[in-house]
Amino acid sequence: MNHRNNWAAAACIAAAGLAFCLSAATERSAPTVQRPTTQNEILARRKALMEHLEKNFQNKLNVPPTDGRFLRIIVEAARVQKALELGSSYGYSALWIGSGLEQTGGHLWTVEIDAGRAKECRENIREAGLENTVTSIEDDAFKAIPQLAKEGPWDFVFLDAWKSDYKRYLDALLPQMSPGGLIVAHNTLERADEMPDYLEAVFNRPDLDSVTLSTTEWKCGLTLTCVRKTPLSDK
Numbered sequence: 434m435n436h437r438n439n440w441a442a443a444a445c446i447a448a449a450g451l452a453f454c455l456s457a458a459t460e461r462s463a464p465t466v467q468r469p470t471t472q473n474e475i476l477a478r479r480k481a482l483m484e485h486l487e488k489n490f491q492n493k494l495n496v497p498p499t500d501g502r503f504l505r506i507i508v509e510a511a512r513v514q515k516a517l518e519l520g521s522s523y524g525y526s527a528l529w530i531g532s533g534l535e536q537t538g539g540h541l542w543t544v545e546i547d548a549g550r551a552k553e554c555r556e557n558i559r560e561a562g563l564e565n566t567v568t569s570i571e572d573d574a575f576k577a578i579p580q581l582a583k584e585g586p587w588d589f590v591f592l593d594a595w596k597s598d599y600k601r602y603l604d605a606l607l608p609q610m611s612p613g614g615l616i617v618a619h620n621t622l623e624r625a626d627e628m629p630d631y632l633e634a635v636f637n638r639p640d641l642d643s644v645t646l647s648t649t650e651w652k653c654g655l656t657l658t659c660v661r662k663t664p665l666s667d668k
C-alpha cells in the first residue's frame with residue numbers, strides 16, 4: 434500500500450470515529466420526552482394505593498371501605514363543591530371523598546394534627562393523583578377552622594378526629610355551613626358514650642335534622658346532619 438492509500442484509509446477511520454462520537458453525544462443529549470400519565474393509569478394507581486391502605490391500616494384509624502364508599506356516593510350525588518374533613522390520618526377517607534369531588538369539580542380541605550400522618554396523607558394524595566382536588570393541612574383542627582373560613586361556606590363536613598371534641602367542632606362550624614349543608618360524623622354508634630353532648634345537640638336542635646345509619650357489621654355508625662336555616666316544625 435502506498436502513502437496515498439495509507440492517508441485515505443486513515444481519513445476514513447477518523448471520519449467514522451467522529452461520526453460515531455457525534456451520534457453518541459446526540460443520543461446522550463437528546464431531551465427525553467415523557468409520555469403523559471393517562472387517566473386509566475392514575476385510577477389504577479389510586480386503586481392499588483387504597484387496597485394497600487385497607488390491608489395495612491385496617492383497625493388502625495381509617496374508616497371501613499363501605500363507609501368510604503358511602504362518603505363518595507353522598508359527595509357525588511349531592512354535587513358537593515366545598516368539603517372539609519377533620520382528622521385525615523393517612524388520607525384514606527380523603528381519597529374516597531376526593532374521588533367524589535373529582536366528579537363534581539369540588540375541593541376538599543383535610544386537617545391532621547399529627548405531623549407524621551399528615552406527611553403520609555400528602556404523599557398518598559399525590560400518589561392517587563388527587564393533588565388538585567384535595568388540600569392536606571397539618572394543624573390542630575381548632576386552629577384551622579377559623580383560618581379556613583375564607584374557603585367556605587361548607588356544603589359537606591366529615592368529622593373523624595377525637596370523638597369527645599365533636600360538639601366543639603359543631604359549635605365552631607355551624608356558622609360556616611351553607612344552607613342545607615351536610616355534616617357527617619363517624620363512630621356515632623360504637624363510641625356514642627364519648628360524644629353525648631354532640632348527639633344531644635344534633636338530634637334536638639330545631640335547625641338540625643339528623644339520622645344515624647350503619648354500613649358495616651362493625652356498626653361504627655355514621656350520623657348525617659342537615660343544617661337548615663329555617664327551624665323544623667316537627668321538633
Ligand SMILES: C[S@@+](CC[C@H](N)C(=O)[O-])C[C@H]1O[C@@H](n2cnc3c(N)ncnc32)[C@H](O)[C@@H]1O
Nearest residue numbers: 495496520522525526545546573574593594595
Ligand atoms: C380516626 S383517625 C381519622 C381517620 C381518617 N378519617 C380515615 O378514615 O382515613 C383520627 C385522626 O384525627 C386526628 N386528630 C385528633 N385530634 C385532632 C385535632 N384537634 N386536629 C386535627 N386532627 C386531629 C388524629 O391525629 C387521627 O389521625
